Amino acid sequence: MSPASWLLWGHLLATVVFVGYYVLLAVVVIPAVARVLGDGAADRMPAGPLLAAIERRALPLLLASLGIFLATGVALQTADPRYLGLGQVRGAGRACCS
Numbered sequence: 001m002s003p004a005s006w007l008l009w010g011h012l013l014a015t016v017v018f019v020g021y022y023v024l025l026a027v028v029v030i031p032a033v034a035r036v037l038g039d040g041a042a043d044r045m046p047a048g049p050l051l052a053a054i055e056r057r058a059l060p061l062l063l064a065s066l067g068i069f070l071a072t073g074v075a076l077q078t079a080d081p082r083y084l085g086l087g088q089v090r091g092a093g094r095a096c097c098s
Helices: 003-037 048-079
Strands: 083-085
Touching: 003 048
Parallel strands: none
Antiparallel strands: none
């Protein structure tokens, strides 16, 4: 596999980890916590401390995936011969507008 392929796979994996965590949180964790702990009634524990603990545990993974995403994105962009600098890409816009 070429270095660009490794960079692309790392970029995609970091994206899946970062976005997948928040999808899992929104679709599975928060509804389950709300169902078990209720709406914060006096006889039940509020969900805030539990969700904060989950976020603290996930933060290193999220920061690592964000760092990998940014590093591989910069590497992929600068390795592309069409990239001429920030905001300048040779041949951009021709395929859709001609």
